[in-house]
Amino acid sequence: MSLGSALALLIAYWAGDISRIDSMPQFIRQVAQLPNGWYIIIGVQAVSHLSSYLVPALIYWYHFETRRWPDFQNRPIGAVSGLWIGLLSVVAILPINELIIDWNQHLPLPALLGPVGEWMHRKEQESSLLTAQLVTFNSVHQLLIAVGVIGFVAAIGEEIFFRGVVQHKLMEWTTNVHLSIWLAAVLFSIAHVQFYGFFPRLILGALFGYLYYWSGNLWVAVIAHLINNSLIVITLYFQQQTVYRHTNFRVDITSWFWIVASLFAVLVLLIRFHRLNRNTSIKPS
Structure with missing residues (x-):
């Protein structure tokens, strides 16, 4: 457990009537039952993120x-x-x-990796449980x-840590721009401990890395990260609204037209x- 997670759990213990917090899944389930459970969970997420990424990086x-x-x-x-x-x-x-x-979600990792794969599967279940609670909204x-925490707090903390510090240092050590960007993206994806989302997060990490490198400004990567996370949060919110419940907000990945169009647009x-x-x-300094 990271220092940030441990600190967040202590705050949650103080904030709510929680008898035991031996594990993250147990903590999430107990807190979710409290009247103000969602606010505690989102607050814990903010504290955990700030103390794990933003504060150490600064x-x-x-x-x-x-x-x-x-x-x-x-x-x-x-x-x-x-x-733009x-x-x-x-x-x-x-x-x-x-x-x-x-x-990525259909990769048979547990069967291929044995005990390591089983551990990865447990961590994935923990992350899925936390995410499910975070994106269950009752109001605007x-x-x-949620946009403030999952969007802005996550974006600024992770971009300062992984692009501003890690990528910057890797560029100094390796003097290879592309290697540095992709290594930072690998570390960025691993740090989320969501192995069934490793590759899509790797691609996003590399995208943020190149936007930072080419623009020469860290805020470009922060804003790009904010846009990505906020779009996900807002989409999930609308999916939970009765009037939009039967609306499909996901892209039809069975249609190669959209895939080819997406690839072409990104490259251009x-x-x-x-x-x-x-x-x-x-430039490395």
């Missing part, structure tokens, strides 16, 4: 690297050329990622809180964004 950056926030980027976000083009790629990649999600008020958008910002990429 402490390392300011006190060990002795750097400042401007050192994360080469230029202000207002100077990024074709910003780069951000639109996050939407365009959704059909491809839906296909990868479906493929809760939706806005990223190539264009790269060319517009060719001379302002983040």
